Amino acid sequence: MINEFKDFIAKGNVMDMAVGIIIGAAFTAIVTSLVGDLINPIIALFTGGIDFSGWFYTLDGSDQSSLDAAREAGVPVFAIGSFLMAVINFLIIAFVVFMLVKMVNRVKAAAERPDEVVPEVKSGPSELDILIEIRDALKR
Incomplete structure (x- = not known):
């Protein structure tokens, strides 16, 4: 094991x-x-400075001054504001992560790209051309 x-x-x-x-x-x-x-x-x-986290409804109809007070009292609470803030924060974080990934990909692509492509200059016949000439000369 x-x-x-x-x-x-x-x-x-x-x-x-x-x-x-x-x-x-x-x-x-x-x-x-x-x-x-x-x-x-x-x-x-x-x-x-809009903050939706204090927006809530008590499901039993009781009157509570704040979301924390309602939760401490054990009242069933529909905390729509906390949910909205979580969704807004998620969207902001997702956008920031998207921008960071986009930036990293751009830097990575720039690093992988060669600085300057030098064209290959042929000076004379290639090795294959010379071998073909030799073969043809031997056939004659």
């Missing part, structure tokens, strides 16, 4: 997956900070 475990761990796929998960966690922190600390304040500047 230990040998099977060693074989499993030693496979390249497991190590690649582990590196991917670690890099993904670090990338998540970067994207979360980018959206929360840089993009959301700019959006709040233009929208006047």
Whole structure:
């Protein structure tokens, strides 16, 4: 059983997956900070700081002053504002990730593209032409 475990761990796929998960966690922190600390304040500047997270309905008809108070009281709550904020944040994060991937692909394509393509200049007959001439000369 230990040998099977060693074989499993030693496979390249497991190590690649582990590196991917670690890099993904670090990338998540970067994207979360980018959206929360840089993009959301700019959006709040233009929208006047609209926050839907306090928009909720109690399903039992009771009157609650805030969503947190309703949840603490154990009241069934339809928290439409929290859902809307989650959808808006998802769309912002998806757009930011799209732009980052697009930028990385552009940089990767520029790195893979050769700097300058030098046309091949033929100076005289090719090796094949010379061999054909030799063959024809031997036939004669």
